[in-house]
Structure formats: C-alpha cells, structure tokens
Amino acid sequence: MKKKSIVRFLIVSIAATLALSSTVSAKNLSYWSSNCYDIGYMNKSPSLYYKKMDSSSSFPFLTAIQQGRSQWNSALSTSISNPSATNTSAIMQFYGGTKQQIKSLGCFVYVDDGGAGATIYTSENESAIHYYGNQRIIEHKIWGSKSAVLSDVGLSYNNCIKTTMHEMGHALGWYGHASNSSFVMYQGRSSVTTLKSGEKNHLSQIYR
Numbered sequence: 001m002k003k004k005s006i007v008r009f010l011i012v013s014i015a016a017t018l019a020l021s022s023t024v025s026a027k028n029l030s031y032w033s034s035n036c037y038d039i040g041y042m043n044k045s046p047s048l049y050y051k052k053m054d055s056s057s058s059f060p061f062l063t064a065i066q067q068g069r070s071q072w073n074s075a076l077s078t079s080i081s082n083p084s085a086t087n088t089s090a091i092m093q094f095y096g097g098t099k100q101q102i103k104s105l106g107c108f109v110y111v112d113d114g115g116a117g118a119t120i121y122t123s124e125n126e127s128a129i130h131y132y133g134n135q136r137i138i139e140h141k142i143w144g145s146k147s148a149v150l151s152d153v154g155l156s157y158n159n160c161i162k163t164t165m166h167e168m169g170h171a172l173g174w175y176g177h178a179s180n181s182s183f184v185m186y187q188g189r190s191s192v193t194t195l196k197s198g199e200k201n202h203l204s205q206i207y208r
C-alpha cells in the first residue's frame, strides 16, 4: 500500500516538472503590433529551402527571399541560412509559382482566397505564456513552415518583395497582422519593402 503511493507521487512530480518547464520562459512583453494574441518562435538559425516553380525571370522570387532574409536576420539577430534549392528538409521552405503550380503541391489550401501568399506551420499548441500588460500571449514553438508566393496574380516587383518578406515574417512567428499599413506585416497588397521598428520589435522580443 505504501509502495503504491510513492510510485503515484513520482508520476505526479514528473508531470508537474514537465508543465513548469514549458512556462519558465514567461516574459513581460513591451510591444504588441498584431491583431491576434499568439506569437511563434522558430529558432536562431533556421535552414532555408526554396523552390522557384515559375522560372520566368520577371518573377523576382530569389531576390525577394534574400531581402527578407537580410532584413529579418538584422531585426531578430537570427542567421537564416542561405537559400538552398536542394535542402528539402530545411525547417523554413519557400515555394514560388503560379496558382496552379502552388495548388499542385497540395498543402496550400488557401491559395484561392485572393491573397498573394500563404504560410502554414507545424507547431506546438502552447510552448510558453507571456504577458503584454494583462493580456495573455501564447507562444508556439514552430517546428517547420512552408510559405508560398504566387507569381501570376498581378504583383509588381515591389509587391512580390513585400509579399515574400511578409510570409517570411509569418514563418518566423509573426501570427496575425499589423493594422499599420506602412508595415510589411499589414495584410494586403503594398509596395512597402522595409521593415519598420514596430514590427521588428514585435517579433524580436521573443527572439531575445
């Protein structure tokens, strides 16, 4: 009888340790620029794969990826790897192509919603809880992301850069959207190709 209760206690304490370890990194956040109260964290040096399915030279997909990589790396002190066309197991994946080509991948179900890009994750439901004032913020550990940028929906050169940078922001953990239309993380077509301090701060506080 006594033995049984010791075993039970051990199991309870292991469960309690697991629950605590997932919340120890709770932070008081100083900035919030999103319309939802979730945020993600990928890792400090994500590997990056890209597939340019639309080979047209007027689709500046790789240039856009490099701009996003450079600006987000500088904003978050991350080291997103050089885009590789062969590392298909990279944690961050970018696909650029026509709506039909992106549809053929089978994983982007929102490709018909009128947007120019999309990002999907595999992630943890709740890996940490933070607070922005009294607002509870749920952090999700992102295990992998896939982003798509469409080449045949009438995007200008700068629209394509913006869309790619925007999807990279989602891939790195920017959930929801900014209401400020001068932000890259604003939802909708724009020619903004420079990250603003408000959107950098929003995500960098999770990467610090």
Ligand SMILES: [Zn+2]
Binding pocket: 166, 170, 176, 177, 187
């Ligand atoms: Zn978005």
